[in-house]
Amino acid sequence: MRVSYTELKQQFKRVLLARGVVEATADACAEMFAETTESGVYSHGVNRFPRFIQQLEAGDIIPDAKPSKLLALGAIEQWDAQQGIGNLIARQMMDRAMQLADRHGIGLVALRNANHWMRGGSYGWQAAEKGYIGICWTNSIAVMPPWGAKECRIGTNPLIVAVPSNPITMVDMSMSMFSYGALETHRLAGNTLPVEGGFDNDGNLTRDPATIEQNRRILPMGYWKGSALSVVLDMVATLLSGGHSVAEITEDNRDEYAVSQVFIAIEIERLIDGKTRDEKLQRIMDYITSAERDNPEAAIRLPGHKFPPIRAENQRNGIPVDDRIWARIQAL
């Protein structure tokens, strides 16, 4: 089915208000969930809303918590999210990183006690839309075995790098070959995965999303490389924020909350003039997309470039929502 942006936002807001979230916060949070969904990231928009509500009801998300600044070291600041709403506080932290970048050329905000920010790309895009390079990442609860292991000890820790090209080029990727949100999307659509995403219970590579959702033997992206990158992203986020590592989140908390995140904005206007910037970026994009195609029917595309057309289509025709997910949200 397809649902309008207005209907989607209204449903999210109704559910939040019914749980005592104050009007302005409910409105802003519902708007971010609706925007994420309208942009085409269904896995971390509408599909993830019931899980968000479960964490709100459990008290892991504290809706009226306000972030507080703990430390300022020039271009670096350390903040405590106090377990507030993940997407709203993440947006605020990237805004703060941009303010620091205006003064110092670069701004870095490290955040402790944060909650799941949903689509990490929202915050990279937010920076790139304003002309900055945006880089951010988060750690998570242990949901992936390190390379060579069967037991989950590392996070999916998505990394986002957004560049203010026209259109915006942005990598937004989990350290697993598929995020759990992507596994769910494939399972709901009745699809097998396009490439192996993990191991089955006998240790064979599998393309079955449901098996991997259950046994959590998910593959790191790039095999050992994703495993290694996940580890250092966790270490750096933990050190910069003074917050919890994947080990601490997993061993000390009941569930995935109080994670650590990093937001970096780089102001490029003083490094390169606008005309040269645009020419250089265009040359990079043209060089890549003009490569001889493997499949003549499949265009070479750049990460992030799909979002403006998807959003425009969803604005025209309504936003696709899985019937089962929609029924769950209406019942909340």
Ligand SMILES: NC(=O)C1=CN([C@@H]2O[C@H](COP(=O)(O)OP(=O)(O)OC[C@H]3O[C@@H](n4cnc5c(N)ncnc54)[C@H](OP(=O)(O)O)[C@@H]3O)[C@@H](O)[C@H]2O)C=CC1
């Ligand atoms: N704890 C957390 O906060 C977590 C959050 N997430 C969120 O889940 C969302 C989905 O993540 P994930 O499933 O890993 O993302 P995907 O695997 O769908 O995509 C990863 C990256 O690969 C790019 N890409 C995919 N196909 C191509 C292609 N053919 N050519 C060029 N680039 C390509 C994507 O660009 P494009 O976007 O254009 O497709 C994207 O930048 C993200 O928003 C992420 O932040 C995920 C895990 C944990």
Ligand SMILES: O=C(O)C(=O)C(=O)[C@H](O)[C@@H](O)CO
């Ligand atoms: O993988 C995802 O999708 C995701 O969003 C996550 O946060 C973690 O991998 C995990 O919390 C999923 O249960």
